[in-house]
Amino acid sequence: MNVLVINCGSSSLKYQLINSDTEQVAAKGLCERIGVDGRMVYQPAGGEKEITEAPMPTHNEAIRMVLEALVNPKTGVLKSLDEVDAIGHRVLHGGAKLTRSVIVDDYAKQVIRECFDLGPLHNPANLMGIEACMKLMPGKPNVAVFDTAFHQTMPPKAYRYAIPTRYYQKYAIRKYGFHGTSHSFVSGETIKFLGLDRNNSKVIVAHLGNGASISAVKNGKCADTSMGLTPLEGLIMGTRSGDLDPAVLEYICNHENITVSQMLHILNKESGVYALSDNLSSDFRDLEDAMNNGNESAALAIDAFCYRVAKYIGSYAAAMNGVDAITFTGGIGENAGIVREKVLSYFGYLGIKMDPEQNKKRGENFILSTPDSRVTVCVIPTNEELAICRETVELVSRA
Numbered sequence: 001m002n003v004l005v006i007n008c009g010s011s012s013l014k015y016q017l018i019n020s021d022t023e024q025v026a027a028k029g030l031c032e033r034i035g036v037d038g039r040m041v042y043q044p045a046g047g048e049k050e051i052t053e054a055p056m057p058t059h060n061e062a063i064r065m066v067l068e069a070l071v072n073p074k075t076g077v078l079k080s081l082d083e084v085d086a087i088g089h090r091v092l093h094g095g096a097k098l099t100r101s102v103i104v105d106d107y108a109k110q111v112i113r114e115c116f117d118l119g120p121l122h123n124p125a126n127l128m129g130i131e132a133c134m135k136l137m138p139g140k141p142n143v144a145v146f147d148t149a150f151h152q153t154m155p156p157k158a159y160r161y162a163i164p165t166r167y168y169q170k171y172a173i174r175k176y177g178f179h180g181t182s183h184s185f186v187s188g189e190t191i192k193f194l195g196l197d198r199n200n201s202k203v204i205v206a207h208l209g210n211g212a213s214i215s216a217v218k219n220g221k222c223a224d225t226s227m228g229l230t231p232l233e234g235l236i237m238g239t240r241s242g243d244l245d246p247a248v249l250e251y252i253c254n255h256e257n258i259t260v261s262q263m264l265h266i267l268n269k270e271s272g273v274y275a276l277s278d279n280l281s282s283d284f285r286d287l288e289d290a291m292n293n294g295n296e297s298a299a300l301a302i303d304a305f306c307y308r309v310a311k312y313i314g315s316y317a318a319a320m321n322g323v324d325a326i327t328f329t330g331g332i333g334e335n336a337g338i339v340r341e342k343v344l345s346y347f348g349y350l351g352i353k354m355d356p357e358q359n360k361k362r363g364e365n366f367i368l369s370t371p372d373s374r375v376t377v378c379v380i381p382t383n384e385e386l387a388i389c390r391e392t393v394e395l396v397s398r399a
């Protein structure tokens, strides 16, 4: 089956055409600056990157350009769009109503729309992408794969906030969690890679990228995760603060005479390691270089990031009453040896021992802990597109 995987952001669109039988990517790329001007990157497997600049007022034009590139007689990888069997869409928020992947119908579209205020940057773009594909490829199945779905197995003690019940009842205010496709894929790959018994397994996945979250996965199901109603809760991230005392909001709003929305923008876009490094960078490559050159703010940013990760891992080991495996993934988890080393330095008490030679590796599945470590630690690159492709095939084959 040829599955077109689409991941729409507010002004961007990433895509991959995957052959589900071989799980090979036939072509991939992205459209940027949608609604501003428009720029498309297209790369067929084994071929050169092509860059096309053309107006993209909406996601519709962006998807039209992607489809034209896929069937372009010179560099395309398909003879006609009939060869696309299904489209898999990453959708941020399914709320409490859509708790697993679905073939998109009117009800699914309505729920995605109802969740606009829970995912104001992503859900409208996700729906636009779905509607554009429906218009440009009528009759093809579109599958929505939700970032929140994997976390729907959390028990109430993990997902309820200790605020008046009326807010839960009226507005469904609760922890939802995000990066679910990645946590599901990586925890599943960990179980396979280490030969664990899924029904008797305790895995902690640390997805550390520009956005970062951790999940506790017991017997293959999510027991807890660090992001909340929105992706702001939990770990310190590139530009997001993660956990903080909510009273900080009122204090700063009152003293700086700014609105709650302005403050939330600051907590999402101007905080995290970017803020702790005194606005040096949100990218760990820059922070590591600066730290090695004696920059104290960069060192503090990295230390605080790792400390928060370690605190969450410790609390999830407690939540599951033990842990068999800890897996690092995401741009930082897969590449930044310094972060893995600092995080693991907190876990002598769990009998975790890291192999420094292994820690030099990056970008592949590998075991980071020594054979006598009481808990196995590994690195498994995430592949959300492949996970979306697999979900899409499963749903379409069952329909």
Ligand code: AMP
Pocket (backbone or CB within 6 Å): 208, 209, 210, 211, 238, 282, 283, 284, 285, 330, 331, 332, 335, 336
């Ligand atoms: P992601 O959001 O998962 O794509 O991760 C992106 C982040 O990963 C970047 O902002 C960097 O902080 C980090 N990153 C990517 N490559 C490296 C690397 N080679 N060393 C350290 N950090 C990296």
